[in-house]
Amino acid sequence: MYQFNYLKPTSLSEAAAILAGNSDAKLLAGGQTLIASMKFRLASPSDLIDLNAIPDLKGIKVDGGTITIGAMTRHAEVANSAAIAKAIPALSLLAGCIGDRMVRNMGTLGGSVANNDPAADYPAAVVGLNATVNTNKRKIAADAFFTGMYETALAPDELIVSISFPIPKRAGYMKFRNQASRYAIVGVMVSDGADGVRVAVTGAGPSVFRVPAMETALRSNFSAAALANIKVPADDLNSDMHASAEYRAHLVSVMAKRAVGVALG
Amino acid sequence: MAIALKLTVNGKAVARDVEPRRLLVDFIREDLRLTGTHVGCDTAQCGACTIHVDGKAVKCCNMLAAQANGSDIVTIEGIAKADGTLHPMQEAFRDNHGLQCGFCTPGMVMSAIDLARNRKDLDDETIRAELDGNMCRCTGYHNIVKAVKAGALAMQG
Numbered sequence: 001m002y003q004f005n006y007l008k009p010t011s012l013s014e015a016a017a018i019l020a021g022n023s024d025a026k027l028l029a030g031g032q033t034l035i036a037s038m039k040f041r042l043a044s045p046s047d048l049i050d051l052n053a054i055p056d057l058k059g060i061k062v063d064g065g066t067i068t069i070g071a072m073t074r075h076a077e078v079a080n081s082a083a084i085a086k087a088i089p090a091l092s093l094l095a096g097c098i099g100d101r102m103v104r105n106m107g108t109l110g111g112s113v114a115n116n117d118p119a120a121d122y123p124a125a126v127v128g129l130n131a132t133v134n135t136n137k138r139k140i141a142a143d144a145f146f147t148g149m150y151e152t153a154l155a156p157d158e159l160i161v162s163i164s165f166p167i168p169k170r171a172g173y174m175k176f177r178n179q180a181s182r183y184a185i186v187g188v189m190v191s192d193g194a195d196g197v198r199v200a201v202t203g204a205g206p207s208v209f210r211v212p213a214m215e216t217a218l219r220s221n222f223s224a225a226a227l228a229n230i231k232v233p234a235d236d237l238n239s240d241m242h243a244s245a246e247y248r249a250h251l252v253s254v255m256a257k258r259a260v261g262v263a264l265g
Numbered sequence: 266m267a268i269a270l271k272l273t274v275n276g277k278a279v280a281r282d283v284e285p286r287r288l289l290v291d292f293i294r295e296d297l298r299l300t301g302t303h304v305g306c307d308t309a310q311c312g313a314c315t316i317h318v319d320g321k322a323v324k325c326c327n328m329l330a331a332q333a334n335g336s337d338i339v340t341i342e343g344i345a346k347a348d349g350t351l352h353p354m355q356e357a358f359r360d361n362h363g364l365q366c367g368f369c370t371p372g373m374v375m376s377a378i379d380l381a382r383n384r385k386d387l388d389d390e391t392i393r394a395e396l397d398g399n400m401c402r403c404t405g406y407h408n409i410v411k412a413v414k415a416g417a418l419a420m421q422g
Binding site: 001002003004005006008028031032035036038039048050052076099100101102103105106180181182 | 266268284285286288307308309310312315321322323324327328329331332334376379380395397398399
């Protein structure tokens with residue numbers, strides 16, 4: 001890996017100031033993607049800003065109808081949180097099937113969401129549960145956050161502080177995973193809450209997307225049967241050695257039906 | 266700019282200067298000469314480099330030494346007793362012949378100890394699912410699963 005400077009700020013404002021003053025700096029959360037990318041020399045930041053010593057980025061809070069999770073919360077903490085399991089069991093399940101146990105002990109919510117890997121699980125939760133991404137500058141709605149493959153609405157000097165998930169009436173996540181990498185070949189989050197029904201798909205396209213036809217069908221009849229005849233076009237879906245676009249399109253329907261089943265318990 | 270690293274490794278205080286880009290696994294293997302922690306894939310998939318950092322199993326090929334500053338690290342060398350008595354999980358791997366070439370074994374054992382500490386309901390299916398971050402290319406896993414089950418029971422006992 002190329003050389004870099006390592007910095008470990010202890011406050012949000014300090015981290016933001018370093019980031020604002022250096023366009024080649026990168027934030028280090030759990031490092032489960034970034035360190036690997038740096039080892040391959042696919043990333044060569046001048047400075048790494050380790051966020052691990054900033055208390056404001058940690059913690060899980062339930063406040064009325066919303067659960068807010070700090071950006072530096074590890075996947076294992078989300079998966080094992082009793083508060084999250086009670087409020088949004090689908091979110092616990094999703095966090096518990098990211099990578100493997102050792103990766104979950106390091107990887108973070110904020111890191112995954114900011115990286116926006118097309119096959120990551122968390123983007124499906126953020127969009128599927130209509131979450132709000134709270135940054136050091138503003139609040140960004142889920143639908144406006146993920147803008148393309150590895151692209152987000154975050155400004156170069158902006159960092160995620162926490163993510164607020166409204167607690168839905170019911171929700172389910174189902175993932176068809178790559179056996180080797182454990183990433184989602186297709187993952188679907190379905191939720192039914194105050195903001196209506198949402199169906200968000202990860203792994204299938206360049207970035208997470210919603211399926212309006214499924215949402216409409218589920219709004220009048222929240223059951224797997226309501227999705228029986230809804231197909232997703234394969235045109236813009238990913239095609240690689242693991243799965244063709246057509247196969248991914250098929251999997252979207254299968255995973256969506258199963259996710260509804262999970263939501264219905 | 267070197268980083269003044271201070272941490273505890275297998276119960277002993279360690280202080281060393283490292284480059285920011287030093288991986289934790291290289292620090293452990295090359296600087297500390299604790300070569301029981303293995304590098305298999307070097308891409309955080311195989312689990313041969315699994316160690317405990319502050320009580321949690323992590324893959325140290327995918328972590329900077331700098332990230333472990335101030336932490337308490339336990340490697341495979343640190344789990345047996347000072348008199349050489351094996352850790353119950355190590356003993357279970359021996360009893361059940363949970364290895365062939367042994368390359369993956371340190372990572373398997375460290376991962377299994379973490380699993381046994383956090384889950385009490387370990388049936389075969391759960392063990393197989395939870396070991397998906399550790400790969401073995403010899404055994405076919407049957408004896409590893411038996412070993413983890415026996416080791417977990419012994420740890421409770």
